[in-house]
Amino acid sequence: MSLTLKDETFPGNVAVITVEGELDANTAEQFDGLVTKLIGDGASKLLIDIDGVTYIASAGVGVFVGNVQGLQAKGGDLAIVYSKYQPPEDTSTGLVEGYNPLEVFDMLGLSELLKIGRTREEALAKIG
Numbered sequence: 001m002s003l004t005l006k007d008e009t010f011p012g013n014v015a016v017i018t019v020e021g022e023l024d025a026n027t028a029e030q031f032d033g034l035v036t037k038l039i040g041d042g043a044s045k046l047l048i049d050i051d052g053v054t055y056i057a058s059a060g061v062g063v064f065v066g067n068v069q070g071l072q073a074k075g076g077d078l079a080i081v082y083s084k085y086q087p088p089e090d091t092s093t094g095l096v097e098g099y100n101p102l103e104v105f106d107m108l109g110l111s112e113l114l115k116i117g118r119t120r121e122e123a124l125a126k127i128g
Helices: 028-040 058-073 103-107 120-127
Strands: 003-010 014-023 045-056 077-081 115-117
Touching: 003 028, 014 028, 014 058, 028 045, 028 058, 045 058, 045 120, 058 077, 058 103, 077 120, 115 120
Parallel strands: 014 045, 045 077, 077 115
Antiparallel strands: 003 014
């Protein structure tokens, strides 16, 4: 199981993490450590790009849920960037082919907790 994380920071306390690989019990701690570091460094708006994610287990879901709630409690927020995202009202584009990393959030009933955009700009607009 491998995980690659890249982070970038931008004006306005915005940070972006690009995630590639598997988010599972073996890699969730690495992901959470980077998220915690960026928040500690002052990021209040966090975008997580999951286009390169090949698998998300419950441990990975826990990192998203714990940090979105923590950021919101401090006036910040977290959004997911996923270029294949299809909002529920957009049925014209068909189903996502291959692995859909958002499916685990749907199965756990957590989709409404998360803000999702197809691009960084769209995701950032959803969290202000």
